[in-house]
Amino acid sequence: MRRGLSGFLAALGLLALMAAGAFGQVPSWKPLAQDDLHDPAGPAVNLLQQPAAALSVLPPDGAGNMVRWVKALEEGHIQPRTALRQQTKVQVYDKDVLLNLKGGMPVVRFPHKAHTEWLDCSNCHDHLFKKQAGATKISMFRILSGEQCGLCHGAVSFPLTECSRCHSVSHAQARKELEGQSR
C-alpha cells in the first residue's frame, strides 16, 4: 500500500518535471529592463527594440537566442545586408566538409554554404583553419575554450550544448559518402 502510494507520488513528480521541461521549451525572452544586463534606470530600456518583439516571429529553436538563424535567413524571414560598400566582393562557397572521421562521436558535417552566407572566407581562413583538409587539428578542448569553432559557437551562433547539430553523420554514412567522392 505504502509502496503503491510512493510510486504514485514519484510518478506525479516525474509528470510535473516533464510538464516543466515541456513548458521550458517554449521560447521566451526577457524584457530588456529585466535581463540583468541593461540598467533599468537608464533611458535605453524604454527606447530599444525588445527581443521578444523581434525574435518571436522567427523560426524557433531550443537554445541560444531561441531562433534558428540559418533557417531564418534561408527562408527569407530576415534579409540582412551583405555589404556596406559597393566594392566589397561577396563570396558564397558551397562545399560540405566531413570532419572528425576517426573520433568516437559521429562525424561532423561542416557546411560551407550556411557559414559563407553569414561570414567571409577571411573570417576563418587561414588564421583559424588552413584551407587544406586535415591540415588544422581541431579539438573539442580548444573549441570549449573559445577557440576555433568555439569563437562563434557558444558566443553568438548556436551554443556548444547542441552536440548533435555538428556531430550529425554516422561513420557508416560518412564512409559511403567519401567512397562515392573518390570513385
Added chain:
Amino acid sequence: MFLRLAAVRRLGFLRIALWSVVVAIILVASKEAPAEYGDVVINNYSDGAGMRPVVFPHWFHRMRFRCKVCHADLGFQFKAGGNEINMVKIIDGQFCGACHNGEVAWSVENCNLCHSAKPGTPTQVHESTIQKLVAPAGQGARK
C-alpha cells in the same frame, strides 16, 4: 492510528508536491533562454569615464547585417573588448561609426542607447557557453 497515518501521508504528499514545484521552477528558470545570448558588454573605458558600459546586441544587428559586414569589412575582431574602440574612432567613421552616423543608423549623440548596461558590468560575451562553464553565474570573464 489511521488518522495519524493519513496525516503523515498528506504531509509526505505535500512535501513531494512542493519539491516537484521547486524543481519545476528551477528547470523553467534555467531553460528560459534570454535573448541576450551573444550580447557583448564593452567596458574598456566606460566606467572610468562615468558612462554606463556599452551593450552590443548581436541578435538585433544580425537581423539587419550579416556577420561579414562588421567582422570582415569593418574589421571587428572576434573578441569582446578586443577592438580598442573609442568615441574618437566612432566619430571618425570607424567601427560602430560606419553605420551610427545618422545615415544608416542613429548618430553618436544618442549616447544612452548604446551606453545602457548596469554600471560596473565587466567586458564579456553574455550567456556564452564559456562564461557558463568557467565563470560562476553572473560573473563574466574579466578583461
